[in-house]
Structures are given as structure tokens and as C-alpha cells.
Amino acid sequence: MKLRLLNTANSSPSHRVRIALALKGLDYEYVAVDLRKQAHKAADYVALNPQGLLPTLEVDGVPLAQTIAIVEWLEETFPNLPLLPSEALARAKVRRVAAMIATDITPLHSMRVSKAILKDLGQTPDVLRAWAQRWMSEGFAAVERVIDPHGAFCFGDEPTMADVFLVPAVHIAKVTGVDITAFPRIAAIDARAAEHRAFVAAHPSRQPDA
Ligand SMILES: N[C@@H](CCC(=O)N[C@@H](CS)C(=O)NCC(=O)O)C(=O)O
Structure with missing residues (x-):
């Protein structure tokens, strides 16, 4: 294939x-x-x-x-x-975190929305940054409460689909100036991912067009 x-x-x-x-x-x-x-x-x-x-x-x-x-x-x-657990309820919990990030956090600060805020609504880059930080921080506060309190990753010691979605969101949040230390579980998962072979290989800085 x-x-x-x-x-x-x-x-x-x-x-x-x-x-x-x-x-x-x-x-x-x-x-x-x-x-x-x-x-x-x-x-x-x-x-x-x-x-x-x-x-x-x-x-x-x-x-x-x-x-x-x-x-x-x-x-x-x-x-x-596997990126999803075998048990249905556990799978739903993982998918919930992926959906929180993909559908409720990231779209609010996407490139097209950001351009519209600057150009169509006439806002400044400072307003845009505060806007993006707000939705990321509110979103992470909720994610922090629904992931497991222990374990190397969101749900256990192996990465799942939740981590696949969370780690890129944290990368963008750090670039945007969000204080990730306010979310200790998320910060710990991000630090663990930084040592994981697959997450290292996929990192933006390692790509040909970086
Ligand atoms: N819901 C889509 C989101 C895709 C998306 O927003 N991609 C961004 C990546 S930067 C994009 O292409 N943005 C261009 C734009 O907003 O004009 C997905 O999960 O694939």
C-alpha cells in the first residue's frame, strides 16, 4: 500500500x-x-x-x-x-479527548479564523493572540480533568489517539505563549512525548519543510 x-x-x-x-x-x-x-x-x-x-x-x-x-x-x-483501547467505554474516553481538541479547540484558532479576525474584523495581532490563548487554556483545563490522573500518557503508559491529538495542540499552545505549566498532567505528557521515538520523528522541527 x-x-x-x-x-x-x-x-x-x-x-x-x-x-x-x-x-x-x-x-x-x-x-x-x-x-x-x-x-x-x-x-x-x-x-x-x-x-x-x-x-x-x-x-x-x-x-x-x-x-x-x-x-x-x-x-x-x-x-x-493500537491507538484505541479494546474496551468500548475506554475507547469512548480516548475519542472524547481527540474530539475536544479537533472540534472544540483547534478550529477556533485555525489559520482561516485567525485571518478573518485580523482582516474582516479589523483586530490586532495582540487581540488575536489573546483569543487563541483563551480557547486553548479553557480547552486544556477541561482536558486536564478528563484524562487519567496517572500514567505516562493520557490513558495509561502507552500513547493513544488522545495523545496523537493532544501533543500537537500543546506544541501550538507553547508557540502561542500559553503557560502549559498551569496544566501539570498535560505538561508531564508533553515532556514524556518529547522522549518518545514516534513523537520525536513527527515533530514540526524534524520535517523537510520546517
Ligand atoms: N478538521 C480538519 C482541520 C484541518 C485544518 O484546519 N487544517 C489547517 C492546517 S494549518 C489548514 O489547512 N488551514 C488552512 C486554513 O485555515 O486556511 C482536520 O482535522 O483535518
Whole structure:
């Protein structure tokens, strides 16, 4: 099976999929799409991903988009080294954290929303930064309360889909100036991930277009 990941180093959704691929030990072709050049809005990319959003994972030429769907597909197709627990309630708890991040935190400070705040609403970069920090901090405060209080990762000592989504969100939060030490469990998980082979390989700074 041939996997091609159309993505960019610093995008947190792209970062999620790189972590999942690395945790599964899967090889893939890295295709950089330059957001600064609006390459995600070019006709050839939009033909693959009509939303014009990154990432897209091409599977034998078939484009998959939306990181929750991509990670779930990876999990179903490559069940070894699982990212979801075997018990249904435990799986729901992991998916809950992934959804909190993917649907309730990240979209509020996405590139398109940020551009609209600056250009359409005429706000300043300082207002934008405070806006992003607010939703990340509120979101992390809730995540901190629903992940397990102990263990190397969100749910136990092995990474799950929750960590696949959390660690990229923490990376962006740190870049945006959120004080992660206010969330001790999340900070500890992030520190553990920084020593984990798959998370290191997927880190934005290690990518060809970094
Ligand atoms: N819900 C989507 C979000 C994708 C997304 O927002 N990707 C960002 C990565 S930076 C993007 O392409 N932004 C471009 C834009 O907002 O114009 C997913 O999980 O895949």
C-alpha cells in the first residue's frame, strides 16, 4: 500500500497524522504543501481536498481527509500497536479527548479564523493572540480533568489517539505563549512525548519543510 501525506510541518492537524503514522511504524511519502504560498487553495490540491485544508493522506491514490477519519482509518487498517483501547467505554474516553481538541479547540484558532479576525474584523495581532490563548487554556483545563490522573500518557503508559491529538495542540499552545505549566498532567505528557521515538520523528522541527 502506498501512502502519501500532503501536509505542512507546522500545522497541528498534519502533526497528528505524522504521529499516528510513526506510532504505527508506517512508511509514507512526505509531500510539503506551502500554506504561505496558498498551495492548499490551488486547483490541484482542492481537487483532492475540496475544503482546501491540510492534511490529506493519499492511500493508493485515494485521498482521505479530516484527521479523525484518517486516524480511525489507520487504526482499523493497521490494528497492531493500537491507538484505541479494546474496551468500548475506554475507547469512548480516548475519542472524547481527540474530539475536544479537533472540534472544540483547534478550529477556533485555525489559520482561516485567525485571518478573518485580523482582516474582516479589523483586530490586532495582540487581540488575536489573546483569543487563541483563551480557547486553548479553557480547552486544556477541561482536558486536564478528563484524562487519567496517572500514567505516562493520557490513558495509561502507552500513547493513544488522545495523545496523537493532544501533543500537537500543546506544541501550538507553547508557540502561542500559553503557560502549559498551569496544566501539570498535560505538561508531564508533553515532556514524556518529547522522549518518545514516534513523537520525536513527527515533530514540526524534524520535517523537510520546517
Ligand atoms: N478538521 C480538519 C482541520 C484541518 C485544518 O484546519 N487544517 C489547517 C492546517 S494549518 C489548514 O489547512 N488551514 C488552512 C486554513 O485555515 O486556511 C482536520 O482535522 O483535518
